[in-house]
Amino acid sequence: MANIKLENIKKRFGNETVIHEVNIDIQDGEFVILVGPSGCGKSTLLRMIAGLESVSGGDVSIGGRVVNDMPPKARDIAMVFQSYALYPHMTVAENMGFSLKISKVDKAIIDEKVNNAADILNLGPLLKRHPRELSGGQRQRVAMGRAIVRDPQVFLFDEPLSNLDAKLRVSMRTEIKELHQRLKTTTVYVTHDQIEAMTMADRIVVLHQGYVQQMGTPLELYDRPANLFVASFMGSPGMNLIHGRPGQDGQFEVQGGGQLPLGELDTSSSPAEAVYGIRPEDITLADEGVPVKVVSVEPTGAEIHVVAILGDHHITMVFRERHDVHPGETIHLAIDLAKVHLFDAESGERIAWHPVTRAA
Template sequence: MASVSVANARKNYGNLEILHGVDIDIQDGEFVILVGPSGCGKSTLLRMIAGLEEISDGRISIGGRVVNNVAPKERDIAMVFQSYALYPHMTVEANMGFSLRLAKAPKEEIKGRVREAAQILGLEHLLDRHPRNLSGGQRQRVAMGRAIVRQPQVFLFDEPLSNLDAKLRVQMRSEIKQLHQRLKTTTIYVTHDQIEAMTMADRIVVMRDGYVEQIGSPLDLYDRPANLFVAGFIGSPGMNFLNGKVSAEGPVEFVAEGGARLPLPAGLPLDRGQEVIYGIRPEHLVINQGGAIADVTLIEPTGAETQISATLGPAQIVATIRDRLALQSGDTIAIRPDLTKVQIFDAKSEQSLKNPLTEVLQPSQRSAS
């Protein structure tokens, strides 16, 4: 096992800069997930750590050793890709032990490591099968087993569950997390799925356009997003956003476009008339216990919860409730936010005005890079 350090890492393709001075420190044994929309640079960064992409500037260290110019096979890492990349003519056992055979490891050692990995992953009864006789989840386990037998310092996962159906993805998420808890090997995992990130990671690195937007634990990012992008990206359904201003006179309130008034958290650095964005998650809205009036447009019962879509002036909002209310499209409801959960963002900078207690890339750092 080993720590991984990425210091001021940049990646250029000609005059086009893809990564803009990324800094991440990953502790020994930590499970860190790089998450962000397509094109944000997360897979490029993972491939740079693996040595599959050259680093244009900066430094990458694994276990305290700078690996900028070290070949991938000498970095003591193992990578699991979105594609299983199994040899179709080889059995499961042969696929899992292939890298050890290339390294000319003793036969008994190869057999022992493969059997141990197969036991961890529940593949003992499949060792004699070929990939064509396996399900998608079983093939992904074989790909993971091939990485485990190498006993690397670091596991790298590049969207390994993208090819699986929804039910199997949930199962595999649990299995990968349990695997990490058992092996305690440093793991870096790339996904665009924020649910995967929230349920699996010790810490999440949120990326956008080649920059790190915020680093923190899943609940840190959920409860204290540093900016509008992180607030909108983390959480499903997404956070509701209302454009408006701080009231110019009278009680200090938020006045949304359309005139609806909502309470503001105390102690924020707000000026009268300041343009702000009011953020509140669907599950933090209380229905029909006073508050602003909204018009219901859609009711979506899911069993345990009901999602209510409504309009508040020109804005569309979603509320998630556990109560079973007799509502239908066209009804009016009163909505009241849980004031302790409200997020307020500056309309110009899109930065949070609640000073989140997480690692944040400040605007000054971004402009300097």
């Protein structure tokens, strides 16, 4: 096992810079997820750790060694790709042990390592099968087993669940997290799925256009997003982001009409234009409060998602209760000011503020 340190990492393709001075410190045994939309640079960053992409600037260190000029095989890492990349003519056992075989490891040791990995991943009954005889989830476990037998310092996962159906992704998330808890191997995992990131990571790195937007635990990013991008990306349904301006009467003037409770704010230091953020689950119904007109009601089983209009904005609410609301109806909302987020509309950065009243 080993720590990973990225210091001022840059990556250029021709004249275009796609990674901009990224600094990330991953502790020994930590499970860190790189998350962001397509094209944000997360897979490129992972490939630079693996040695599959060269570094245009800065240093990549694994276990205290700068590995910029080391080939992948010398970095003591194992990578699991989105594609299973299994050899179709080989059995499961042969696929899992192939890297050790070409390294001329003794057959008895290979068999021992393959059997140990098979026990961890519940692949024992499948060792004599070929990939064509396996389901998608079983193939992905074989790809993971191929990485485990190498006993690396670092596991690298590049969107390994993207090819699986939704139900299987959920079970495989649990399996990968249990695997990490058992092996305690430093792991870097890339995904575009923020639910995967929230449920699996010790810490999350949010990337956008080659820049690190924020790094922290899942709940740190969810409860205190550093900027508008993190606020909008983390969470499903996403945070309600409502444009307007802080008033001097403890209200937020919503663009297009209407008001939301804000509490006292130092208007001398606050921006003229701001974005008011509130998570869908932090809104409740009240007899008196903010009036909004219901647009749609979406029962999901465990929850009810309600979308309503306030000014120029749609507001999404998530209720666990079975509220009897209907499209076209006017309802009133109560908002806990302790759960409100405020952002500068121009820079997108979070504004520090402390409401006097906790509910409205």
